[in-house]
């Protein structure tokens with residue numbers, strides 16, 4: 001029998017015995033896949049994709065960390081993102097490292113498959129310490145009242161065995177719908193809980209890397225943390241009930257629903273951003289025709305907290321002219337200028353509003 005207080009060394013290997021592709025899960029998988037395909041097309045319309053998507057990645061970094069009670073404000077976060085060497089609190093820095101880990105993983109999967117080594121590299125970036133698969137005993141997951149809800153397996157050989165089984169499952173079993181596979185993979189990673197900390201965040205990064213790896217998306221734009229935050233009890237309950245009751249269907253439906261909702265919300269968000277770019281473009285052309293360029297427009301959408309330095313670095317203008325440009329954009333109401341410390345920021349409030357609107 002499963003005992004919450006004892007290391008769950010009997011965690012079954014994959015694939016699970018239960019039927020994963022039920023009528024209900026297959027139906028939801030179709031709806032979710034369609035939403036993901038639409039999102040993939042939408043994301044393809046974004047100019048300067050990598051830089052622009054960085055803002056969406058940053059929101060994910062904030063929310064995935066928030067699930068783990070690592071909390072920062074948007075203002076602090078965007079300033080920190082604009083000024084990497086500034087002094088910011090440890091939570092903000094941890095959130096920035098999460099973003100860095102996503103991009104690192106994204107680059108890596110262009111060259112190599114998802115593997116345990118990559119998981120370790122990712123958690124090291126997030127935690128910034130030389131972590132490895134747990135060798136010590138005593139890792140436990142506690143509930144809101146401090147009670148133990150789950151004790152993951154222990155012992156290096158056992159963890160390694162379960163991790164390599166997970167690795168194989170990702171690439172074998174091609175008959176399973178990839179979104180259903182993602183749900184299984186996420187449960188299993190969290191149940192193995194290979195690290196002493198950072199498992200939630202690393203597991204959520206694996207989800208997006210898997211979607212890209214499978215060719216369902218080209219860029220990392222689909223992140224479940226917002227959905228999980230809003231349905232946090234179901235997330236914990238879902239994980240727990242797979243372990244305790246073999247309740248796979250409910251868990252898979254939870255994840256598939258999350259994928260559908262998130263894909264639709266993100267598509268709408270991208271629409272809103274592209275629409276705003278168009279509006280802003282027209283405003284600049286009408287009120288400050290002389291300074292308009294496509295590069296300048298894109299720059300203030302790549303950096304919601306823009307600085308003179310970014311224009312210089314982007315080769316748009318030399319310091320004095322760059323300063324005039326941003327000042328002009330503030331005067332015509334496109335940006336809001338704010339001096340914080342010694343730094344002048346030109347803030348794209350309308351963009352931030354869209355980024356935070358979900």
Ligand SMILES: Nc1ncnc2c1ncn2[C@@H]1O[C@H](COP(=O)(O)OP(=O)(O)O)[C@@H](O)[C@H]1O
Pocket residue numbers: 067068141149150190191195196197198199200201202203236239240243
């Ligand atoms: N009952 C459970 N069984 C398996 N995994 C769980 C359970 N409850 C929570 N989790 C997972 O554990 C994560 C927290 O683990 P932790 O290592 O502290 O992650 P992080 O450091 O990113 O905070 C949660 O986000 C969730 O994914």
Ligand SMILES: [Mg+2]
Pocket residue numbers: 068197198199
């Ligand atoms: Mg933690």
